[in-house]
Amino acid sequence: MPFPQTEIPGRLQSQLSERGVRMTAQRRAILSVIETAKKHLDASSILRKAQKMDATVDRSTVYRTLELLKRHGAIDELDLMHMEGERHFYERKTGRDHLHMACLRCGKITEFESELFEDLKKQLERDCRFHILVARLEVGGYCAACRK
Amino acid sequence: MPFPQTEIPGRLQSQLSERGVRMTAQRRAILSVIETAKKHLDASSILRKAQKMDATVDRSTVYRTLELLKRHGAIDELDLMHMEGERHFYERKTGRDHLHMACLRCGKITEFESELFEDLKKQLERDCRFHILVARLEVGGYCAACRK
């Protein structure tokens, strides 16, 4: 394994700086929140956490920064089956795509990497001649603990 | 092949009636719009079309009916990669799941059925012991015509 699974702190920030993205105190706070997140966060949670590091961070800056990160392919946007409201959730894009399973009973989100998912994407690229930039697979149902 | 691919008009309505769902003029209009849709429709489009059949249909009735249909597993809700705004799109649930490819350049939505997709779902049921109720795979990128 050439790289550790754990994220090097500040990695996201330097990755963007190298891309010529201007760095501000507000962006640093937002990036740090996303990088150190233990679970999927929505815009409001990101705002709340970012404001603890820099009280001046505004909601619109969060949205504008999320947009920027999506454009640069640095984060993925999820819906998590719209289990509660219509908000979106965000996560740092890592090397390999994974799918999300959302338990409609207990609300638990489970991530899963699968070679079949990779094969399926390859099939689309090949058979449909579709150039994939983002792939989002979300599944809703009952997790192992909640099913009868 | 025991069933034709084309939908029998009113099928959705009788399917729900059999389930004991009360039928109203407004629901009939909404169901008919969904059943005869040529492309993916959002709540506002469904409202507009339904009102042409029954002018009394209200926006909230559309939302309440969509909720009902989702609960009964009669429709699927899609985001289509949020290409324009945050609205949701709806489609009649057919026998087999399919994935959606959204071209980020021309906006075209392509549907695709894949045995690999079915295999992947089976893998989740088996390896993760997750009971799947809905599976949504959406891909964003460039379609065959738009890629270089």
Added chain:
DNA sequence: TTAAGTGCAAATATTTTGCTGTCAC
């Protein structure tokens, strides 16, 4: 220096809800 980024406030978009009257069964 200056183009890009920010906060603020207001606008927009989408969906949900409370209430009262109506209708399907």
Added chain:
DNA sequence: GTGACAGCAAAATATTTGCACTTAA
């Protein structure tokens, strides 16, 4: 007859935008 459903209006939620001020490079 009665419980489920409807319209209406208002609220709730989520996101975007215009503008004048600020700041990174």
